[in-house]
Amino acid sequence: MDKQISTTESTIDNLENEIEDLEQDISVAEDNIEYAEKQYEVKDDVRKKRVATYYESGTISYWEILLTSESMSDFLYRKQILSDVMEYDKQLLEELKEDREAIETQKEELEENKVLCENKKIEAEQKKLALNETKVVRTEYLAELNASEDVLSDSIDKLQKQADALVAQINAASGKNTKYTGGTMTWPLPGYYSVTSPFGNRLHPVLKVYKMHTGIDIAGSGCNGKNVVAAAAGTVITAGWISGYGNTVVIDHGGGITTLYGHSQRLLVKKGQKVEKGEAIMLVGMTGYATGPHLHFEVRENGKYVNPLDGYLKK
Numbered sequence: 001m002d003k004q005i006s007t008t009e010s011t012i013d014n015l016e017n018e019i020e021d022l023e024q025d026i027s028v029a030e031d032n033i034e035y036a037e038k039q040y041e042v043k044d045d046v047r048k049k050r051v052a053t054y055y056e057s058g059t060i061s062y063w064e065i066l067l068t069s070e071s072m073s074d075f076l077y078r079k080q081i082l083s084d085v086m087e088y089d090k091q092l093l094e095e096l097k098e099d100r101e102a103i104e105t106q107k108e109e110l111e112e113n114k115v116l117c118e119n120k121k122i123e124a125e126q127k128k129l130a131l132n133e134t135k136v137v138r139t140e141y142l143a144e145l146n147a148s149e150d151v152l153s154d155s156i157d158k159l160q161k162q163a164d165a166l167v168a169q170i171n172a173a174s175g176k177n178t179k180y181t182g183g184t185m186t187w188p189l190p191g192y193y194s195v196t197s198p199f200g201n202r203l204h205p206v207l208k209v210y211k212m213h214t215g216i217d218i219a220g221s222g223c224n225g226k227n228v229v230a231a232a233a234g235t236v237i238t239a240g241w242i243s244g245y246g247n248t249v250v251i252d253h254g255g256g257i258t259t260l261y262g263h264s265q266r267l268l269v270k271k272g273q274k275v276e277k278g279e280a281i282m283l284v285g286m287t288g289y290a291t292g293p294h295l296h297f298e299v300r301e302n303g304k305y306v307n308p309l310d311g312y313l314k315k
């Protein structure tokens with residue numbers, strides 16, 4: 001929206017510059033036309049006076065002037081004068097005609113520029129209206145964003161509390177004093193091996209803030225509803241809804257190692273149940289904060305998340 005606003009503002013600036021230039025052109029053209037009209041009047045006056053003079057001095061005919069010549073040289077002289085006079089009048093008339101045409105052309109151009117100028121003014125007005133509208137929408141949108149930011153930061157606080165509670169719950173339930181004997185874990189979503197979001201800091205797809213991604217996301221076309229399996233043998237210590245994670249299973253594998261599976265559409269195990277490595281525990285879904293069906297998978301050491309791909313999981 002900001003980009004759109006600045007583009008529109010520079011368009012308006014350009015239009016206003018063009019309008020200013022046109023108005024200047026129009027004013028110059030008006031002055032030019034006025035001057036040309038005056039010049040035309042002067043020239044036309046001269047012509048009219050000449051014509052009037054001929055009539056006032058009595059209509060001496062061309063032949064009369066020639067036939068009253070006193071000699072051949074006088075005859076030729078008079079003939080030359082008459083021809084010059086006639087040529088001059090003819091030229092004057094032609095010049096006047098050309099001047100008139102030039103003035104008319106200038107007037108047409110002036111009218112065209114006036115229309116162009118008016119159109120640009122209308123365009124500028126419309127752009128200004130649109131700009132104001134965009135600015136209003138922008139203000140409203142900003143208010144909306146601020147409101148949803150408040151809601152989101154509430155959600156983030158809630159998630160943090162939930163995460164702390166989860167760690168406490170895992171720590172209370174997991175058999176820390178035993179040893180982890182599960183070895184390399186089995187891939188929890190058989191048939192789907194692409195990690196669509198890795199472990200670590202990332203821009204959260206729903207909350208739109210930088211947030212630690214506490215596990216890996218595994219997905220693929222057609223994964224919705226497919227079986228998620230236990231990555232190693234163990235005991236289910238959580239099977240239920242966790243805010244953000246949706247339907248979730250946590251399995252204790254001994255030695256303080258637990259795995260967590262989130263966003264399920266349906267759970268297949270219950271709290272306290274023992275599961276084998278590779279046993280189906282839930283169906284892939286998109287419950288909780290998810291933009292599409294996927295498995296969110298975590299490995300925790302004494303409640304603290306670690307990168308599952310660092311030694312635990314193998315594709």
Ligand SMILES: [Zn+2]
Nearest residue numbers: 215216217296
């Ligand atoms: Zn995830």
